[in-house]
Amino acid sequence: MTSLAEENYLKEIYKLHEKNGAMVSTSALAENLKINAASVTDFIKKMAVKKLISYKKSKGVTLTDQGRTIALTIIRRHRLWEVWLVNNLGFKWHEVHEIAEQLEHVMSDELIEQLDKHLGYPKADPHGDLIPDAKGRFIKTSSKSLLDCEEGDKVKFTGVAEHSNSFLQYLTKSNIKLGDELLVESIEEFDKSFQVKINRKERRLLSKEVVKNLLVVVE
Amino acid sequence: MTSLAEENYLKEIYKLHEKNGAMVSTSALAENLKINAASVTDFIKKMAVKKLISYKKSKGVTLTDQGRTIALTIIRRHRLWEVWLVNNLGFKWHEVHEIAEQLEHVMSDELIEQLDKHLGYPKADPHGDLIPDAKGRFIKTSSKSLLDCEEGDKVKFTGVAEHSNSFLQYLTKSNIKLGDELLVESIEEFDKSFQVKINRKERRLLSKEVVKNLLVVVE
DNA sequence: ATACATATTTAGGCTTACCTAATTATTTTT
């Protein structure tokens, strides 16, 4: 049985590993979980005993197969709930994270499978993040940052690399939504800002900071 | 801020008060929450300090207005989730309690109001228990036990007074559902068993134990 | 290679929510 705290650690270790690769440091975990580093050291030692992670003293941690499976289960639950909150309850994409953080810890495999079915087996959550299946497998996709595109590229906006409220609300305000077609009209060499045409209609200037966090697939 | 443990105590105190009236004893709470009586004494003292309950040493506890409001909020959440689980996810009425026990602690007023709206503002849960509104108010109804009916009475089955899996599954097996019309054809004086006609079709013999736990309204 | 800065761990504590065993109150039976 994994506790709420363990679930949160596993999820965060998974995320940090995805982002930075290799071992996850005590301080990174502490910062992201908003828990004191000393407490983290303490806790990961116990998790290592339970074989949820493997821990190299002063080096960091990695997930064991068992730990990864649990982490993916939590991520699956979280993303399914987010889909439900947005599609069925009418929440906005920037409003669902905190609620899903709670719902993801509800323990019932049957519930999650029924929810998945009810939602029509969605492949991604409202931010474009992929939803692992019940066995923890992802479908593969080939999205990349819009920043890696060139002038003339025509792509589809499929996800965000930054989940902050302010970024999500900026996109909403700018009327940029998942699924939109983006045509890179020009790139300003000086500041890497992008001039894009959205859905063949509106033209918009996006800063490098914004462009970096838009994930796209080539059409 | 009320903790998960406090929410469970408040809910249980509310339920026991509904059932037995007056003060709720330490032992009743201990038994129903499956917590040692000594721990209960300890905990209710702290809850009394927080003004969630009023506590008379060795006598028992009652809810304060604040405590009752919170208890009703939890009960509201629980019952709304049960409606969702049955109506939208396809669970059976005997399968939803444990899941709702977890979902009821998810903290977001906005979530519950959206859920209520999504469900079409239901008045009762799948067992016929009334759902308090956001302010903790119930609509009034005049249901009574079928045991208090007489031969010739025609009533509607609107709720159960017993929520055990075995009772709920017995009713399912006997094809007796909320909303059914029950006609009391005869009552056996010796054992108070009832011969009833269901929806003007099937005739069935119900033991006193069953009859006692069927809640009905006179049509 | 040494000194400094940063990251990590160790040691000692705290709070919440539980427990058991012993004691004291209350209720029931005789």
Added chain:
DNA sequence: AAAAATAATTAGGTAAGCCTAAATATGTAT
């Protein structure tokens, strides 16, 4: 009303998860 039974409380403890302060590693710059 006293004895016996039951219920409630007190006292002392535990585990999970957190904390701060101090000690020790590790990494970086000179």
